[in-house]
Amino acid sequence: MDTTKNLPEQAIFPKGDKVVNDHFIGTAWLSMLVPDDGTYHCPIYNVTFEPGARNNWHKHPGGQILLVTGGWGYYQEEGKPVRVLSAGSVVTIPPQVKHWHGAAPDHWFVHIGITTNPELGDAEWLEPVTDDAYPGLINAGEPHA
Numbered sequence: 001m002d003t004t005k006n007l008p009e010q011a012i013f014p015k016g017d018k019v020v021n022d023h024f025i026g027t028a029w030l031s032m033l034v035p036d037d038g039t040y041h042c043p044i045y046n047v048t049f050e051p052g053a054r055n056n057w058h059k060h061p062g063g064q065i066l067l068v069t070g071g072w073g074y075y076q077e078e079g080k081p082v083r084v085l086s087a088g089s090v091v092t093i094p095p096q097v098k099h100w101h102g103a104a105p106d107h108w109f110v111h112i113g114i115t116t117n118p119e120l121g122d123a124e125w126l127e128p129v130t131d132d133a134y135p136g137l138i139n140a141g142e143p144h145a
Contacts, residue, residue, distance in 0.1 A: 055129075
């Protein structure tokens with residue numbers, strides 16, 4: 001599959017709406033699959049990142065789970081090496097761990113996000129992973145097929 005051009009059209013879940021806030025560098029889309037509506041208390045959402053897009057460093061008071069459904073991307077916890085992600089990767093993020101995730105520079109990236117223990121509060125958004133810092137953070141290597 002040509003992950004640079006065709007991934008959004010081949011995605012499993014809807015791409016959703018363009019994310020319009022200061023918590024992302026580049027363009028990303030969000031589709032809420034299961035809202036925290038008072039019944040299930042387990043928000044589940046599909047996030048699609050264009051090549052090079054990523055979110056800011058952030059923390060989740062109750063933790064988060066990522067299920068990668070397509071493309072190539074990265075995940076990093078503060079002070080640890082970058083982890084390369086591809087379809088089938090699962091990331092469990094403990095509560096209050098500072099981290100970021102997003103697409104490789106030349107690949108789309110799609111994951112399902114699950115907010116765990118949402119009653120503990122919303123994500124705390126921190127500083128951006130800037131264009132200057134991004135290449136240095138991903139020095140663990142480029143994704144490969």
